Amino acid sequence: MPGFADRLNGIGISASAAMTDKASELRAEGLRIISLSSGEPDFPTPVHAVDAAIAAARAGDTKYPPQAGKPALKKAIQAKFQRENHLDYALDEILVANGAKQIIYDAMMATINPGDEVVLPTPYWISYADIARLGGASIVQVPCPASNNFRLSATDLNAAITPATKWLVLNFPSNPTGACCPRKDMEEIAAVLLKHPHVWILTDDIYEHLVYDDFQFCTLAEVEPRLKDRVLTVNGVSKAYAMTGWRVGFCGGPRDLIAAMNNMQGQSTSGINTLAQAAALAALEGPQDFLKDRAAEYQARRDLVVSLLNAIPGVQCHTPQGAFYVYPDISACMGKTSAGGRRIENDTDFVMALLEEQQVASVQGAAYGMSPFFRISYATDTATLREGCRRIAEFVTGLK
Ligand code: PMP
Numbered sequence: 496m497p498g499f500a501d502r503l504n505g506i507g508i509s510a511s512a513a514m515t516d517k518a519s520e521l522r523a524e525g526l527r528i529i530s531l532s533s534g535e536p537d538f539p540t541p542v543h544a545v546d547a548a549i550a551a552a553r554a555g556d557t558k559y560p561p562q563a564g565k566p567a568l569k570k571a572i573q574a575k576f577q578r579e580n581h582l583d584y585a586l587d588e589i590l591v592a593n594g595a596k597q598i599i600y601d602a603m604m605a606t607i608n609p610g611d612e613v614v615l616p617t618p619y620w621i622s623y624a625d626i627a628r629l630g631g632a633s634i635v636q637v638p639c640p641a642s643n644n645f646r647l648s649a650t651d652l653n654a655a656i657t658p659a660t661k662w663l664v665l666n667f668p669s670n671p672t673g674a675c676c677p678r679k680d681m682e683e684i685a686a687v688l689l690k691h692p693h694v695w696i697l698t699d700d701i702y703e704h705l706v707y708d709d710f711q712f713c714t715l716a717e718v719e720p721r722l723k724d725r726v727l728t729v730n731g732v733s734k735a736y737a738m739t740g741w742r743v744g745f746c747g748g749p750r751d752l753i754a755a756m757n758n759m760q761g762q763s764t765s766g767i768n769t770l771a772q773a774a775a776l777a778a779l780e781g782p783q784d785f786l787k788d789r790a791a792e793y794q795a796r797r798d799l800v801v802s803l804l805n806a807i808p809g810v811q812c813h814t815p816q817g818a819f820y821v822y823p824d825i826s827a828c829m830g831k832t833s834a835g836g837r838r839i840e841n842d843t844d845f846v847m848a849l850l851e852e853q854q855v856a857s858v859q860g861a862a863y864g865m866s867p868f869f870r871i872s873y874a875t876d877t878a879t880l881r882e883g884c885r886r887i888a889e890f891v892t893g894l895k
Contacts, residue, residue: 502629509621510862511870514846518856529883531871532856534670534820536737538789540774544736547777548770556773560766563757564591564745568772571779572745575730579703580717582728584747590756591767591775595701595731595744596622601756602697602727602746603630603662611661616647618822618863620670620699632661636864641813641824645674649683653690662695663688665715668702671863671870672822673797673815675706678713685719695752697727701744702818704735704786707794710816716747724749734818735786736778743767743775793819796873796880803884804871809891819874822860825891826867834893842867852893853886 508516514532522528563569569589576582576589592598599622603613607630615623617636624634637655639645652663665684667676676684688696698715706712716726731744746753760766797815804812804823812823831839837848842859846869849855860868873880 502631506625506629509625511621511858514850514856514858517850521850521854526854528850528854528856529879529886530856531873531875531880531883532858533874534872535739535874536734536789536819537875538737540738540741541736541778541781541785543781544738544741544774544778548741548774551770551773556769558769560769560772562761562766563753564589564767565769565772565776568776568779571776572747575779576728576747580700580714580728582714582717582723582747585750588750588753589745589747590753590760591743591745591772592760593742593744593764593767594733595699595729595746597742597760597764598727598729598731598744598746598756599623599697599699600626601759602695602729602748602752603627603632605752605755605759606695607632607661610659612657612659614652614655614660614663614694615864616652616665616669618645618669618671618860618865618868619664620666621862623664623666624864627662635660638865639672639674641811641822641868644813645669645672645815645822646676646680647684649680649687652684653687656687656691656694658693660691660694662697664697664699666699666701668705668712668815668817670702670818671820671858671860672813673818673820675710675712675816678711678718681713681715681718685715685722688715688722688725689719692725695725695727696722697729699729701729701731701734703730705790705793705819706817707790707797708816712817727752732775732778738774738778741768741771741774743771793873796875796877797821799877800871800873800880800884803881804887807884807888807891809894810887819872821871821873822863822868823871824868828891828894829867831894833890834895839894842869845869849887849890853890855883855886855890
């Protein structure tokens with residue numbers, strides 16, 4: 496058979512997508528699967544966004560779009576950055592892509608050369624590592640331990656930066672831990688970054704609106720304007736507006752970087768589906784009040800899940816202030832054997848046995864670079880969350 500590219504070595508389907516696929520397979524066999532693996536809001540897309548897409552289709556908005564995004568949408572993004580982040584980006588400092596994921600892909604592919612390093616506060620969203628490796632970079636992990644609420648220490652960050660560092664990726668609120676970065680920590684991180692002018696910084700703010708307990712979100716370029724010419728501020732409509740399937744992400748950043756990323760995009764997608772752009776525009780310009788209501792709903796779910804998990808001897812769950820994930824510590828479960836006779840040596844064994852014996856889908860910490868933990872998404876209804884936690888409790892108490 497003709498061969499494949501070396502750059503794909505070691506790159507596979509993401510663990511959460513693999514788990515979601517496996518859960519669907521078991522569901523098709525008739526099993527009642529409780530799916531806590533997928534990072535996707537269970538709310539519907541706002542009706543005004545759907546209507547805008549339908550209206551755009553009927554109005555004939557069906558031709559090739561401008562590659563970097565339609566001017567009206569870029570203006571709405573510009574206004575969003577001003578309104579919510581106090582950041583001024585010119586229109587040629589803004590790019591629209593097929594999801595925040597493509598923004599990250601464009602950014603890395605447009606900048607990474609073999610031998611470069613990408614610094615990832617760990618645990619990290621798996622795609623940062625795989626995209627960086629596709630570009631030929633190696634990954635440098637900075638552990639953000641549970642004992643520090645999975646926050647990034649500025650001292651640890653400073654120690655991880657070398658002359659080969661090309662990017663630092665910040666993602667607070669975090670997938671997979673839900674950890675947030677208070678302004679004071681962000682200021683300390685910024686002070687470190689000012690000392691390393693050769694480093695680009697990507698801040699993935701996709702969970703910006705999902706913060707709890709009155710946590711005040713902040714983003715790096717706003718906290719330290721002197722870094723703005725090295726920061727790519729990434730966001731999108733997927734999580735806040737429950738629009739994962741529409742595939743619209745965006746960013747603000749320095750003009751030259753945006754131009755290079757636009758070049759990447761031009762040779763891959765030629766721009767973003769026009770109807771999805773119309774929907775994203777309506778979401779950004781439409782009512783925003785429901786974001787707070789949804790955050791309150793997620794906060795109630797978080798409280799439920801954290802208390803149910805912490806009631807299980809052998810599971811230790813922190814209380815995150817953002818996103819819709821918890822990342823419980825299961826070190827007390829290692830080395831044991833499940834009721835079904837499976838030996839649990841690591842968190843992958845744990846989530847596989849949990850799926851097979853209790854039909855609960857979650858994701859192993861190994862996928863995010865920190866073990867032994869597992870990730871649960873609580874972006875689902877409370878009845879499902881209660882039943883999921885009941886099954887997890889049965890599984891864990893059955894370990895001998
Ligand atoms: N960043 C993070 C941290 C995410 O969790 C996700 C979705 N799982 C994305 C980016 C991708 O978002 P989008 O749907 O806009 O590609």
